[in-house]
Amino acid sequence: MEAYLAAIGIVVLINVLLALGLTLQYGRTGLINFGHVGSFAIGAYASALLALQGVPLVICFIAAAVLAALAAWPIGLISLRLRDDYFAIVTLGFSETVRIVITSERWLTNGIQGIPGVPRLYERIGVGLPAQLAVLATLVVVVLIAAAVIQRIAKSPFGRVIEAIRDNEEAVKALGKDPAGFKIQVLMVGAALAGVAGAFYAHYITYIVPDQFGPIVTFYTWMAIIIGGVGRISGALVGTAILMLFLEGSRFIKDVIPGIPEIEMASIRLGVIGIALILFVTYRPQGLMGDYTRR
Amino acid sequence: MSLAVRHVSKAFGGFRALDDVSLELEAGALFGVIGPNGAGKSTLFAVMSGFLPADSGEILLDGKDIAGLAPYSRAHSGMVRTFQVPREFRHLTVRENLMVSAPGQTGENLINLFTRPGQIRRDEDRIAGEVRSILEFLRLTDVADLPSGSLSGGQKKLLELGRALMVSPKLVLLDEPFAGVNPVLIAALTERIRELNTRGIGFLIIEHDLSALTKLVPQLAVMDRGRIIARGAPGKVLEDPVVREAYLGGAS
Numbered sequence: 001m002e003a004y005l006a007a008i009g010i011v012v013l014i015n016v017l018l019a020l021g022l023t024l025q026y027g028r029t030g031l032i033n034f035g036h037v038g039s040f041a042i043g044a045y046a047s048a049l050l051a052l053q054g055v056p057l058v059i060c061f062i063a064a065a066v067l068a069a070l071a072a073w074p075i076g077l078i079s080l081r082l083r084d085d086y087f088a089i090v091t092l093g094f095s096e097t098v099r100i101v102i103t104s105e106r107w108l109t110n111g112i113q114g115i116p117g118v119p120r121l122y123e124r125i126g127v128g129l130p131a132q133l134a135v136l137a138t139l140v141v142v143v144l145i146a147a148a149v150i151q152r153i154a155k156s157p158f159g160r161v162i163e164a165i166r167d168n169e170e171a172v173k174a175l176g177k178d179p180a181g182f183k184i185q186v187l188m189v190g191a192a193l194a195g196v197a198g199a200f201y202a203h204y205i206t207y208i209v210p211d212q213f214g215p216i217v218t219f220y221t222w223m224a225i226i227i228g229g230v231g232r233i234s235g236a237l238v239g240t241a242i243l244m245l246f247l248e249g250s251r252f253i254k255d256v257i258p259g260i261p262e263i264e265m266a267s268i269r270l271g272v273i274g275i276a277l278i279l280f281v282t283y284r285p286q287g288l289m290g291d292y293t294r295r
Numbered sequence: 296m297s298l299a300v301r302h303v304s305k306a307f308g309g310f311r312a313l314d315d316v317s318l319e320l321e322a323g324a325l326f327g328v329i330g331p332n333g334a335g336k337s338t339l340f341a342v343m344s345g346f347l348p349a350d351s352g353e354i355l356l357d358g359k360d361i362a363g364l365a366p367y368s369r370a371h372s373g374m375v376r377t378f379q380v381p382r383e384f385r386h387l388t389v390r391e392n393l394m395v396s397a398p399g400q401t402g403e404n405l406i407n408l409f410t411r412p413g414q415i416r417r418d419e420d421r422i423a424g425e426v427r428s429i430l431e432f433l434r435l436t437d438v439a440d441l442p443s444g445s446l447s448g449g450q451k452k453l454l455e456l457g458r459a460l461m462v463s464p465k466l467v468l469l470d471e472p473f474a475g476v477n478p479v480l481i482a483a484l485t486e487r488i489r490e491l492n493t494r495g496i497g498f499l500i501i502e503h504d505l506s507a508l509t510k511l512v513p514q515l516a517v518m519d520r521g522r523i524i525a526r527g528a529p530g531k532v533l534e535d536p537v538v539r540e541a542y543l544g545g546a547s
Contacts, residue, residue, distance in 0.1 A: 157402030157415065160395040164384040171382035174344065175396045176370035176462050177403075185405055 006132040010204055012244045013139040017197035018221045019228070019236035020146050021190035026222075027231030028154055029186045030166030032088040035075075036221055038095030039068040039191035041213035043198025045102060045109060048118040048208055057121060061199045068195025069188040071098075076184035095218060103210040114209030118202050139200060146193055147233050153189070154233075162186055220247075223277055229287025238288055246273065296357055296373050296465035296497060297322045298343070303352030305335075305342055312338040314521035315352070320499060322357075322465070325492045327500045327508045327529070330518035331541070336501040337379060339518070340470050344376040345369045356466075371398065373465035377458075379474065379501075381451035385444030389435055392443050392454055393426040394419075396461035429457045433487060449480035456487070466497040473507045481507050509533065517541070 018036060025031040043064035050060040079090040102109045109115065121138065125131040153159050164172050165179045172179050202208050220243060228239020250269045253260075260268065280287070298320040305313040312335045320326050330336050341347040343354055345366035353360050361369055370376070384392050400422070401407050402415040430436045433453045438446060443454055452472050459467050469488075473481050485507060492498055502508040508515065509529035516526040519541035525532050532538055 152408055153405065156408050157395070157400045157419070158405060158408060160387070160391060161403055163387060164392075164395045167384040167386055168382040170346070171378065171384065171458075173346075173366040174370055174376050174378070174382075175458055176367050176375070176398050178365070178367045182403075189405070 003129050003132060006129065006136050008244065008248055009136050010132065010139060010200075011248075012241050013136070013143050014197050014200050014204070015221065015224065015240045015244055016143050016237055017139075017146060017193050017200070018217075019224045019240045020143070020150055020233065021193035021197075022221050022225055023231060023233060023236045024150050024153065024193075025186055025190040027225060027235075028159065028166065029162040029183060030084070031183060031187060032084050033091045033187070033190065034088045034215070034218055035091030035093070035095035035098075036190070036194055037213050037215060037217040038091075038098040039072060039194035040198040040201070040217060041095070041098050041102060041210075042068045042071050043195030044202040044208050044213070045115070045198075046195070047199035048115050048202040049108070051119045051203065052115070052117070057119065057203065060203075061196060064195040064199035065192040066195075068198065069192040072187045072191035073184060076180075076187045080180045080183045080187075092215065092218075095213075095215060099210050099213050102213070109210075112210060114207060115202075116207045118206045118208060120206060121200075121203050135200075135204060142196065142200075143237075146196075147237075149189075150233055158182070223273065225287075226277065227280055227287060229289035229291065231291075232287070232289045235287050235289040242288075243273070246276075297355075298374070298466060298497075298499070299353075299355040299358075300339075300343065301353050301355070303339075303342060303349045303354065305338055305347065305350050311521045313342065313349070316518075316521070316523055317352075318516060318523070320466070320497060322497060323492070323495050324497045324499070324514070325488075325512050326498065327502060327512035327515035328518060329502055329505060329508060329515055332503065333520075334518040335521040336503075336518055337470060338521075340376060340468055340501060344374070344468060370462060370464075373463075374468065375459040375462045375464040375466075376468040377452075377455040377470055377472065379470040381448070381455050383443040383446070383451050383454055385442060387443060388440050389443050389446065389454055390426055390430070390439045393429060393457055393461050394422055396458040397422045397425065398462055425461065429460055432460075433457050434483065447477075449476035449484075452476055453480070453484060453487075456484070460491070464496060466499065467491075469498060469500045471501055471503055473502060473504055485511050505533070 018040060022033060022036055025033045046067045047060040047064040050063055051057055075091065075094050079087050082090065103111055120127065120131065122131045122134040125134055161177060161182055165182060169179045224239040224243045225236055227242055228237065229235030247269065250272065300316060300318040303313055303316045304311065316339060328336055338347065342349045345364055353362060356372060356374055384395065387395065401411055401418045407415065430439050433456065435450065435453055435457065438450060446454060472484060476484065488498055488511060500508060500512060513528060515529055515532060516523050517532055517538045524541055525535045525538045
């Protein structure tokens with residue numbers, strides 16, 4: 001049971017990292033990033049492949065963050081001059097491109113067969129509860145650092161500019177500041193967080209295939225921040241926790257209500273999440289933790 | 296800062312929004328542009344501030360062609376515009392709207408956030424001081440900590456002017472500063488503009504509404520259908536039969 005709870009904790013915190021990146025990008029800056037999973041995938045594959053070459057895991061994780069951020073840079077250059085909705089389409093295209101490249105470049109990624117045997121973190125401790133708790137503790141520290149960094153950014157002159165960009169980009173230009181530069185930086189920081197999340201994911205699951213990096217990952221992250229309260233760090237945490245607990249918890253519905261086949265159960269879970277999301281945006285659009293702009 | 300607009304044209308499809316427009320403004324001028332709706336005034340502003348490219352002609356700031364400069368570079372070089380419909384950063388407070396407008400802040404660099412906190416704090420203190428004096432100057436101190444989205448239309452126009460002032464402009468382009476503003480605030484705004492002008496800041500003001508503008512500016516130009524049809528002192532220009540025909544139309 002403890003091992004199961006630790007596992008849930010790990011999954012939640014990995015997704016919190018993703019949500020924190022999107023909190024900065026969308027919540028604070030207004031960037032509609034529908035391609036978050038692309039950065040997650042780059043981080044996961046980069047770290048896994050490097051680790052299998054015997055590179056120390058710390059360096060693998062740093063590489064995951066750096067590569068994910070670098071991959072976001074050209075997206076920013078190409079598309080940040082586009083209108084919001086076109087930007088959203090381009091980012092979705094980015095993440096799908098990443099997934100298709102991973103699927104087809106078999107020499108590097110082993111295609112749809114995926115990469116088995118990705119080294120675990122703290123392998124020396126073994127695979128039991130102690131190792132899991134060590135991973136969990138590491139994630140807690142990393143999430144706290146990420147949250148502190150985002151908090152620092154949000155409360156700074158930089159944070160003020162990105163909020164101004166979200167409210168009115170043209171006015172920012174008229175006042176002598178180039179929004180594109182700020183948006184590219186935000187995109188890269190958010191991507192770096194997603195990259196680190198991807199690395200944790202790869203080394204925790206130990207077996208990665210392209211199918212794990214579909215758009216649904218991006219949209220779960222969106223749901224999490226909408227449920228929690230867009231733009232709030234606490235919202236990213238609470239929203240992710242609730243969403244993940246529900247996704248996990250609904251596995252047990254079949255014990256309570258017997259007679260539903262596993263495949264239909266998956267659809268029911270998605271349906272329930274959809275309904276919950278509709279109810280949320282209808283009755284509590286500011287999210288559980290409230291609208292952060294009301295200070 | 297002197298401004299020269301020379302033979303600027305801009306068409307949208309077949310519609311000539313600007314048709315060979317020329318204007319000369321000396322440094323520190325106080326100049327108005329009037330004209331009926333659709334005369335091309337706002338297009339002229341958009342072209343001057345770099346939000347729209349001109350089809351032909353040139354725009355010179357202090358004698359230098361600025362055709363290739365992005366809007367933010369033009370603002371940087373001292374020519375700052377406001378918008379007809381106020382574009383306040385509505386989730387930010389009035390004070391934050393002004394703080395964010397200060398140029399060249401150390402804390403706008405992500406690396407600096409983690410390496411130079413002391414310098415950022417000093418910057419913030421200095422900017423906060425500037426903001427306080429602008430808030431007082433514009434009589435916005437009482438609403439300083441309200442979200443700017445909750446201001447009245449007139450207060451938003453004052454805020455737009457305040458944000459422009461934060462950039463230390465040499466020339467301010469005001470797009471219909473009096474539209475939708477109550478008479479008391481119009482008087483205040485007029486007085487502020489005049490005072491700033493005596494400090495050497497140039498103003499180019501577009502207005503649809505004549506009465507406030509003609510009292511403020513010593514010189515103006517009249518636009519109609521993309522062309523400048525008259526220019527000179529307000530009293531003289533408004534007597535011009537061509538202007539009366541175009542601007543006042545059927546009313547006279």
